Amino acid sequence: MSEHIVQPKSYYKIFGALMVLTALTVVVAFFDFGALNDIVAMTIAVTKATLVILFFMHVFYSSRLTKTIVVAGFFWLAIMFVMIGSDYLSRGYVPRGITNYVERH
Amino acid sequence: MSAIDRTARDMPPATPGVKRIAEPRADERPGSNYLNNGYGWKSWLLTKDHKRIGILYLISISLFFALGGIYAGFIRLELLTPQSDLLQPATYNKVFTQHGIIMVFLFLVPSIPATLGNFLIPLMIGAKDLAFPRINLLSWYLLIIGAVFALGAMMYGGVDTGWTFYTPFSSTYSNTYVTATGIGIFVAGFSSILTGLNFIVTIHTMRAPGMTWFRMPLFVWAHYATSLIMILGTPVLAITISLMAFERVTRVGIFDPALGGDPILFQHLFWFYSHPAVYIMLLPGMGIISEIISTFSRKNIFGYKFVAFSSIAIAVFGFLVWGHHMFTTGQSVYAGLVFSFISYAVAVPSAIKVFNWSATLFRGSISYDTPMLYALGFLGLFTLGGMTGVFLAAIGLDVHVHDTYFVVAHFHYIMVGGTLLAYLGGLHYWWPKMFGRMYPEGWGRFSALVVFVGFNLTFFPQFLLGYLGMPRRYAAYPVDIPAFQVLHILSTAGATILGAGLVIPLIYLIWSLIGGPKAAGDPWMATGLEWRTASPPPTENFHETPVVTWNAYEYAPQEDMEVIGKTSPDDKPDRSSYSGA
Incomplete structure (x- = not known):
């Protein structure tokens, strides 16, 4: 396994990109996008996290096995979010049997 | 035939296909092993030898277990009478919390992986050490630092939240040392993550030539599955505990509804780790049982691949069932339905294991040595604990018995009847390998039976108590329901017997270090690589890298001996023939 040598220049570029995105986070906070507020903020945050993982953590230059492990980790996180989210989304649903029962009494 | 009788015999040549690979080199000092390789405190506290680190873990978690056991004793004594007379309710809350925290985070989670796993995985796969020896030592120090925080908080006045730290009580109302204990658990969690990381890398990269994945002992498979849970689950616990402490300190609303948070979110996050954590505790125990049952039945395990993959299946499904707490x-009714269904499903791989172990026993040449008694105890008690778990996965029944002693009995059948019995069985099974000494077999069998009887007398009445409606975590209970006190007295009596059953091994195991007869390299005539080296093993485990040419449990087929009268395919005397007769 040969280590890929990353030039300092590319680190500076990524650092610059992260700084620009940070500034962008502050700027968009002054605008109200309505329902898109969360989506905009999360898009910027996810982009930054991806840059850090790919370049600062060297995943971009790593073997396919390492990439698989990273993807598996995020898949696991997705399981957590999806299943917790399914609880929150379906809390308002009331089974029809119960509504019928309540209407009858 | 007992173990000691067997060790006294001349060892026959190895099982067909098993070559003796660890003959001492000519230039080596005879009797050099990992125990006498250096004596100063530095040689232990700065060691990078996985075997010595395993011993460090063994000593520390035994102390934690004793401490947790003392708290359990106070709980049982308090419940002898309906009034809260021995302990004030506030003190009782702290006592059961400390019992839970010590037993879960400082004993059960590190118990089998960090002691037996640490000691045995490199030996079993034919490696010289774990992949990252320094990280291995670091993980022990992290556990100790975590314990210092948790036990320090306990000495200053303790915690009263229960080991589950449910919000908003823990984050807002509890006036005890929640944050310090949380830091302790946070740090101890990293110990577990590093152990898991070390195991996975070791198993992937350091197997001896010929040690293919499907030649690995099932103990190693079980630890691989456990390590996956440790790595994927424990960070979530760390974050959850941090968020709880963050809310407690800064009053930013995350879980407390008064601050705009959601207390159920805490339970989701907490159980996302803490349900799989049950399998961190249980899976290594299942690995031990596979080894013991195969060795003492002199048979290849029934359905090796099914047992191996059921470990992985448990690790995966175990992550999808947390909502049943x-x-x-x-929680939404629909989410509850899904969690209930998947909880039924997780019983399937566990049942596969139980059936396969039973099938391994079938027509085996069984000897009832101490480890086997523990393993058979495990088989019965784990089944009972697992089946009551299926009860609890049914939403209707769960609503009835939730937070009662039924739940307490259920998880103690898994944790004590399962993990603790497996741990004790494993400790006895590998004791000769770890220390080169045999323990007294008679005392061993006696204490195994005492533990079994004491355990059942302690926890079976709790099923009945729970079904009658006795809630958990209360210091007092109604006088006018006589059954409550009768069952509690039975339970306390059982706990006394269980305690005695645990003190006996402590005494004879320590005695055996000095007075026990010397153990041979392979006292059980087993097939694993760990038995192909001296007892205790040399520091580098094997003098030459072993080459594996046989499967994990390659005992000679019984019918060859019984029907044809032939002992092995090439007519050499076979080890199996020395066990059953």
Whole structure:
């Protein structure tokens, strides 16, 4: 396994990109996008996290096995979010049997 | 035939296909092993030898277990009478919390992986050490630092939240040392993550030539599955505990509804780790049982691949069932249905294991040595604990018995009847390998039976108590329901017997270090690589890298001996023939 040598220049570029995105986070906070507020903020945050993982953590230059492990980790996180989210989304649903029962009494 | 009789015999040549690979080199000092390789405190506290680190873990978690056991004793004594007379309710809350925290985070989670796993995985796969020896030592120090925080908080006045730290009580109302204990658990969690990381890398990269994945002992498979859970689950616990402490310190609303948070979110996050954590505790125990049952039945395990993959299946499914701890909270009914269904499904791989172990026993040449008694105890008690778990996965029944002693009995059948019995069985099984000494077999069998009887007398009445409606975590209970006190007295009596059953091994195991007869390299005539080296093993485990040419449990087929009268395919005397007769 040969280590890929990353030039300092590319680190500076990524650092610059992260700084620009940070500034962008502050700027968009002054605008109200309505329902898109969360989506905009999360898009910027996810982009930054991806840059850090790919370049600062060297995943971009790593073997396919390492990439698989990273993807598996995020898949696991997705399981957590999806299943917790399914609880929150379906809390308002009331089974029809119960509504019928309540209407009858 | 007992173990000691067997060790006294001349060892026959190895099982067909098993070559003796660890003959001492000519230039080596005879009797050099990992125990006498250096004596100063530095040689232990700065060691990078996985075997010595395993011993460090063994000593520390035994102390934690004793401490947790003392708290359990106080709980049982308090419940002898309906009034809260021995302990004030506030003190009782702290006592059961400390019992839970010590037993879960400082004993059960590190118990089998960090002691036996640490000691045995490199030996079993033919490696010289774990992949990252320094990280291995670091993980022990992290556990000790975590314990210092948790036990320090306990000495200053303790915690009263229960080991589950449910919010908003823990984050807002509890006036005890929640944050310090949380830091302790946070740090101890990293110990577990590093152990898991070390195991996975070791198993992937350091197997001896010929040690293919499907030649690995099932103990190693079980630890691989456990390590996956440790790595994927424990960070979530760390974050959850941090968020709880963050809310407690800064009053930013995350879980407390008064601050705009959601208490059920805490339970989701907490159980996302803490349900799989049950399998961190249980899976290594299942690995031990596979080894013991195969060795003492002199048979290849029934359905090796099924047992191996059921470990992985348990690790995966175990992550999808956490909502069954929350059926009585405000969790959505639909989420509850899904969690209930998947909880039924997780029983399938566990049942596969139990059936396969039973099938291994079938027509085996069984000897009832101490480890086997523990393993057979495990088989019965784990089945009972697992089946009551299926009860609890049913939403309707769970609503009835939620937070009662039924649940307490259920998880103690898994944790004590399962993990602790497996741990004790494993400790006895590998004791000769770890220390080169045999323990007294008679005392061993006696204490195994005492533990079994004491355990059942302690926890079976709790099923009945729970079904009658006795809630958990209360210091007092109604006088006018006589059954409550009768069952509690039975339970306390059982706990006394169980305690005695645990003190006996402590005494004879320590005695055996000095007075026990010397153990041979392979006292059980087993097939694993760990038995192909001296007892205790040399520091580098094997003098030459072993080459594996046989499967994990390659005992000679019984019918060859019984029907044809032939002992092995090439007519050499076979080890199996020395066990059953």
